[in-house]
Amino acid sequence: MGTERKRKISLFDVMDDPSAAAKNTKISGLADGGINSLINKWNGKPYSQRYYDILEKRRTLPVWLQKEEFLKTLNSNQTLILVGETGSGKTTQIPQFVIDAVDSETSDKRRKWLVGCTQPRRVAAMSVSRRVAEEMDVTIGEEVGYSIRFEDCSSPRTVLKYLTDGMLLREAMADPLLERYKVIILDEAHERTLATDVLFGLLKEVLKNRPDLKLVVMSATLEAEKFQDYFSGAPLMKVPGRLHPVEIFYTQEPERDYLEAAIRTVVQIHMCEPPGDILVFLTGEEEIEDACRKINKEVGNLGDQVGPIKVVPLYSTLPPAMQQKIFDPAPEPVTEGGPPGRKIVVSTNIAETSLTIDGIVYVIDPGFAKQKVYNPRIRVESLLVSPISKASAHQRSGRAGRTRPGKCFRLYTEKSFNNDLQPQTYPEILRSNLANTVLTLKKLGIDDLVHFDFMDPPAPETLMRALEVLNYLGALDDEGNLTKTGEIMSEFPLDPQMAKMLIVSPEFNCSNEILSVSAMLSGPPFTFIFLFLLPLVSIRVRLSSAVSSVGSAYPWLGGVLIPNCFIRPREAQKAADEAKARFGHIDGDHLTLLNVYHAFKQHNEDPNWCYENFINNRAMKSADNVRQQLVRIMSRFNLKMCSTDFNSRDYYINIRKAMLAGYFMQVAHLERTGHYLTVKDNQVVHLHPSNCLDHKPEWVIYNEYVLTSRNFIRTVTDIRGEWLVDVASHYYDLSNFPNCEAKRVIEKLYKKREREKEESKKNRK
DNA sequence: GAGCACTGC
Numbered sequence: 203m204g205t206e207r208k209r210k211i212s213l214f215d216v217m218d219d220p221s222a223a224a225k226n227t228k229i230s231g232l233a234d235g236g237i238n239s240l241i242n243k244w245n246g247k248p249y250s251q252r253y254y255d256i257l258e259k260r261r262t263l264p265v266w267l268q269k270e271e272f273l274k275t276l277n278s279n280q281t282l283i284l285v286g287e288t289g290s291g292k293t294t295q296i297p298q299f300v301i302d303a304v305d306s307e308t309s310d311k312r313r314k315w316l317v318g319c320t321q322p323r324r325v326a327a328m329s330v331s332r333r334v335a336e337e338m339d340v341t342i343g344e345e346v347g348y349s350i351r352f353e354d355c356s357s358p359r360t361v362l363k364y365l366t367d368g369m370l371l372r373e374a375m376a377d378p379l380l381e382r383y384k385v386i387i388l389d390e391a392h393e394r395t396l397a398t399d400v401l402f403g404l405l406k407e408v409l410k411n412r413p414d415l416k417l418v419v420m421s422a423t424l425e426a427e428k429f430q431d432y433f434s435g436a437p438l439m440k441v442p443g444r445l446h447p448v449e450i451f452y453t454q455e456p457e458r459d460y461l462e463a464a465i466r467t468v469v470q471i472h473m474c475e476p477p478g479d480i481l482v483f484l485t486g487e488e489e490i491e492d493a494c495r496k497i498n499k500e501v502g503n504l505g506d507q508v509g510p511i512k513v514v515p516l517y518s519t520l521p522p523a524m525q526q527k528i529f530d531p532a533p534e535p536v537t538e539g540g541p542p543g544r545k546i547v548v549s550t551n552i553a554e555t556s557l558t559i560d561g562i563v564y565v566i567d568p569g570f571a572k573q574k575v576y577n578p579r580i581r582v583e584s585l586l587v588s589p590i591s592k593a594s595a596h597q598r599s600g601r602a603g604r605t606r607p608g609k610c611f612r613l614y615t616e617k618s619f620n621n622d623l624q625p626q627t628y629p630e631i632l633r634s635n636l637a638n639t640v641l642t643l644k645k646l647g648i649d650d651l652v653h654f655d656f657m658d659p660p661a662p663e664t665l666m667r668a669l670e671v672l673n674y675l676g677a678l679d680d681e682g683n684l685t686k687t688g689e690i691m692s693e694f695p696l697d698p699q700m701a702k703m704l705i706v707s708p709e710f711n712c713s714n715e716i717l718s719v720s721a722m723l724s725g726p727p728f729t730f731i732f733l734f735l736l737p738l739v740s741i742r743v744r745l746s747s748a749v750s751s752v753g754s755a756y757p758w759l760g761g762v763l764i765p766n767c768f769i770r771p772r773e774a775q776k777a778a779d780e781a782k783a784r785f786g787h788i789d790g791d792h793l794t795l796l797n798v799y800h801a802f803k804q805h806n807e808d809p810n811w812c813y814e815n816f817i818n819n820r821a822m823k824s825a826d827n828v829r830q831q832l833v834r835i836m837s838r839f840n841l842k843m844c845s846t847d848f849n850s851r852d853y854y855i856n857i858r859k860a861m862l863a864g865y866f867m868q869v870a871h872l873e874r875t876g877h878y879l880t881v882k883d884n885q886v887v888h889l890h891p892s893n894c895l896d897h898k899p900e901w902v903i904y905n906e907y908v909l910t911s912r913n914f915i916r917t918v919t920d921i922r923g924e925w926l927v928d929v930a931s932h933y934y935d936l937s938n939f940p941n942c943e944a945k946r947v948i949e950k951l952y953k954k955r956e957r958e959k960e961e962s963k964k965n966r967k
Numbered sequence: 968g969a970g971c972a973c974t975g976c
Contacts, residue, residue, distance in 0.1 A: 323974065351976050368975040397975065487971065519971060551972055572972035585972065630974090638976090695976035724976095766971080831976090891968035910970070 243305070244338060244345040244361070253339040260337060263291030264442045272296070272439060273303050280409055281417045281436035285426045287443025288600060292420050293319075293326075293389055294334050300385050300418070301362050315384040316360065320367040322395045323556060324350040331355075331364040351695065352827055367397035374401075375645050375692065379408055385416045391429065392421040392593075393555075394629035394657075396639060402432065403655050404646060423593075425626060432657050446603035448565075452616040460568035461489060463613045465496050467566050471611075472501060472544055473508055478563025478608070479532055479545040481553060481601055485572045485587050490515045490548045497546060509533075509541035516549035516557075528559050554598050565602040565610040567595060569623070576633050578664040580883060584909035591627045595619065629658050636660055637698050640668040641677055644684045645692035674867060674933055675702045690839050694832065696724060703864025704832065708842040710860035712853075715796055715845060717836070719861070721829035722767065722795040723905060723917070767798055767821040778816040785815075786894035789854060790919025792861060792905070794894050799825065859929055862921050865903045866930035870915055871944040872900045878915070880907075881944050890916035900947075901926070927951050 242249050260266065265286065276282050286292035297319045304315060321327040331348035340346055347356030349365040356363050365373075367388070374380055386405065391398055405417055419429050419436075430438050457463040464482050471480055484490050494513045501511050510533040516525060533543030547559055551571050571594070572585045590598075595612065602608025612619065631639070640651065648654050651665055672678045675698050677688030684692070691701040700720050707716035770778040785801065787793035802822045805811040812819040836843065846853045862869075870878040870887055878887045887907065889895070899920035906916040926934045926948060936952065939945045 366975060372976055393974095395974070485972070517971090518973065554973095556973075574972075587972090642976095890970095892970085908971090912969090914969080916969095 242339050245340050247339075249339050252336075256337050260291070260295065263295055264289070264444055265291040265295045268439065268441055269295075269299055272299060275437050275439060276300070276303065276416060276418065279437055280413070280415070281419070281433045283426055283429050283433065283436050283438045284418060284420045284441065285423055285438065286420065286441035287422055287445065289444030290441040292441060293321075293330055294337065296418065296420065297362050297364075297387055298334065298338065300387065304384050305361070316382050317362050317385045317387065318370060318380075318383050319362070319364050319387040319389055320370050320398070320401070321364060322367055322390050322393050322398065324366055325556070326390075327364040327366050327369075328355075331362075334362065334364075352831065367395055367401060371397050371400060371404075371642065372695075374404060375642070378647055379412055380405075380415070381412075383415065385418065387418040387420060389420045390422075391419045392423070392425050394425075394631070396630045396634060399629055399631045399657060400639060400642065402657050404648075406433070406655055407648075423596075428657070445600055446605070446607045448599050448603040448608045448610050450599055451609065451611045452619065453613055454615065456615055456618065457568070457613045460570060460613050461493060464566050464568050465493060465500060467611050467613065468497050468546060469500050469504075471564050471566075472511060472546075473504070475564065475609070477532075477542040477544065478606075479547065479559075479561045480564040480566065481559065481562045482546065482548045482566040483554065483568065483571070483598055484548060484550065485570050486550065487515075487517050487519065490517055490550065493548050497548070506536065507541070510536055510543040511546055512543065513546045513548065516547055516553055518550070518552050528557075532561070553601065554594065558601075558604065560605055562601055562604060563606065563608040565598055565608065566613065567598045567610060568613040569595065569618075573627070574633055576635055576664070578635075578661060578667045580885065581635070581667060582885070582907055582909060582913075589623060591625060592619065592623045593626050595623065631656065631660055632658055634660075634664075636664050636668040637671045640665065641672055641688065641692050641698055644672075644678065644682075644688065649683070671867065672698060675699065675864070677702070690841075693835055693839070696720065696832075699864045699867070700724065701864075703861055704836065705839075705841060706863045707860040708844055710856040710863070711844050711846045712856040712860050713836065713841065713843050713845075715857045716860050717829055717832050717843075718799045718825075719792050719796050719857070720832060721825040722799055723792075724825075724828055767795070767818045767825070769816045769818050771816075774816075781814075781816040783894070787854075788894075788896050789858065790895060790899075790902070791893055791917040792919045793854060793857065795917075796857070798822075802826075858919060858921055859925055861919065862903055862925050862929050865905070866926065866933050868904050868907075868915075869921070869926065870902050870904060870918075871947070872898055872902075873943050878902070879942065879944065880915075882940060884940060884942055885913060887913045887915045889918055890914040892916065893918050895920065923947060923951050924955075927955055 240248055242253075265272075272282075272284070284292060284296065297317060301317050304317060308315060321330065327348045327350050331346055332342050335342040335344075335346040338346060342348075343355040344357055344359050346362045347360040347364075349356055349363055349369050351366070351369065370380075370386070380386065388398060388401060388405075409415055409417060417433075419433065421429060426438055426440075430436055453463070461484070464484065468480055468482060482493065484493055494515050497511070497513050501508060512530065512533050514527045514530070516528050528547050530545065532545040535542050545561070547553065547562070553559060569590055570587050571590050573588050575584060575586050599610035599612075602610050643651060643654065651669075652662075669678060669682060672688065673680065673682075675687075675691070676685060677691050677698060679685055687702070687705060690705055691698055694701040694704065696704070700723065704713070704716055704720055707713040768778070768782050785794050785797045787797055798817060799822075801815075802812070802817065807822070807826070809819045811817075812822060833843070846856045869881040871881055872878055878889065879885065880887055889898070889902070890908070893916070895918065901921050901923050902915070902918040903921050904915035904918045908914045908916055934948055936945065936949060939948070
């Protein structure tokens with residue numbers, strides 16, 4: 203042991219590693235020369251005992267065995283690909299290796315350099331940076347920090363910053379060469395989020411212009427060679443993970459009903475397998491709740507011959523208190539020495555990627571997940587239950603081997619796994635509406651999108667659609683160049699339509715109200731579990747997420763997930779509906795949301811008021827947060843905050859007109875047949891039953907097009923046909939309009955306008 | 968009269 207340690211010391215002492223000296227001190231009792239090393243070079247304070255305790259554990263991480271190799275490779279290359287499985291320690295250790303190396307070769311001790319490490323999720327950026335600050339024995343926000351939307355926890359002293367990939371993209375908009383950074387680490391690159399994919403292309407350009415910048419791409423398996431090709435043969439390093447073996451079982455025959463098969467498998471495991479918790483992957487809330495009931499019933503029928511079970515559902519919209527239950531221990535045996543209890547977690551993909559549950563020994567994988575697909579032709583996207591990828595299946599099975607050897611039951615045949623599953627899930631950029639992304643790219647100075655070096659180029663049609671939308675919104679001119687309006691739009695963390703509606707809202711004298719509506723329509727109202735208690739050694743961050751996120755991938759409007767501020771508990775649906783009706787505005791759902799926001803403020807943001815009115819307090823707080831951010835951006839561009847007099851007839855009219863100025867491409871017309879057709883695309887759509895209108899308006903704008911049991915438009919507001927002609931005549935240009943009822947109506951409206959003009963002329967004469 | 972996989976600025 204001693205020799206091994208000494209060997210390690212000799213390997214690392216090039217790096218001026220204080221821990222090496224500390225080891226020396228400990229082992230041989232030599233304080234000599236170790237005195238300076240007992241001082242933390244980052245903050246000049248003596249190391250705490252805890253530092254050494256953690257260091258001991260850190261050194262056992264697989265990645266430490268390759269520290270020297272890593273630094274050598276990094277030293278002689280501008281780009282490096284690092285592949286590491288779960289438990290290798292790459293997310294926490296590699297960035298520390300990097301800052302040590304940069305520090306030792308920088309003569310300028312004023313340290314005007316920074317190392318950035320991106321994460322796809324905020325929680326990861328926060329928790330990992332906290333952990334690393336602890337490991338380095340510094341205060342979070344000082345030498346080590348993080349930066350996420352709404353929270354910049356870093357200082358001028360910061361040398362290592364964890365940030366979300368989207369945040370780095372935002373920084374690039376202001377600092378196109380990312381000049382603050384010496385090294386950028388793109389972590390979880392295999393997830394291929396929209397932001398990471400854009401960063402790939404951007405960094406490839408930046409590296410050409412900045413020979414002093416280095417890039418480390420960290421990923422979990424499989425696609426590494428693809429990354430290598432993309433980054434012109436950058437060296438590849440592999441770090442082993444640390445997972446227990448997981449035995450994989452397939453079914454002999456394809457299962458007809460995966461839900462039934464999953465439940466059957468749960469029961470069998472519970473009856474026949476040794477103790478250990480079960481994780482079942484299903485596709486959605488309803489299915490999960492259904493499965494939980496059935497599992498309870500079936501195991502209940504078995505009586506006392508089996509141990510007690512605790513069945514826990516898990517999906518993102520579950521209230522946090524309920525989510526917390528996944529960490530409860532398995533139930534105790536009913537009688538002493540009786541059959542042991544078992545916890546059964548029935549979860550969506552959230553457990554595949556974002557969340558880790560320790561103690562899982564058995565995984566049941568039916569092989570399906572809900573995935574978003576985008577069809578640029580009809581500009582509609584929908585959630586489809588579809589087969590997962592091999593990478594995803596691999597990640598799911600890995601969930602069984604966190605604490606000890608486990609088993610994974612795949613409810614499909616081995617042949618099907620080999621032949622039918624695609625290796626990776628399509629990256630988000632191929633499944634998304636790219637209006638927002640294109641706007642960002644334009645702002646980043648990338649003019650030629652066709653020749654932009656995407657790792658996976660999106661369909662030309664998707665890019666064309668995006669350019670078209672941006673042109674209609676006035677963000678791009680006819681040559682495709684960013685306009686002044688486009689510049690401002692790109693600064694808003696919103697989809698282009700919404701950004702446009704905000705920018706023009708002062709002209710309609712209602713920017714205060716449009717700000718509130720926008721905030722209510724955006725923001726992250728999602729509930730998630732936040733874990734402060736991190737495992738000492740390995741910090742888990744999402745490994746593979748073949749079935750991973752789809753960002754701004756909504757039809758038409760490209761990217762607003764309605765935060766449902768209305769709570770509707772199963773046991774109090776009627777009361778909840780009545781409460782909602784009290785906020786209802788007959789002209790539409792947007793105005794209803796405005797009512798809710800105003801009421802929330804009038805009641806001083808009181809959580810009790812929220813509870814009594816079936817309003818989601820978290821969603822409201824989030825909306826308020828978003829609103830504040832939007833206000834700051836508005837002020838930055840001298841956009842006036844104003845309101846029409848509430849008692850004026852025009853109060854709501856102005857708001858509706860301003861909304862139309864952004865959302866004129868999302869209009870539906872009520873046909874004489876009694877159903878709605880979307881304008882120009884002529885898709886038959888239905889008002890979503892959640893709407894609060896008391897009538898069927900002839901024209902509506904809608905915020906969301908959802909394809910479920912029918913084609914629904916959700917969050918709709920009544921507008922007038924005349925406004926189409928007034929506010930968006932460039933889009934409602936009749937020479938470029940498919941022949942339909944709506945066209946004929948608009949034609950009449952134009953003629954009416956003409957007549958009015960004539961008359962007013964006459965009257966003036 | 969219906970339902971929401973998961974993220975991000």
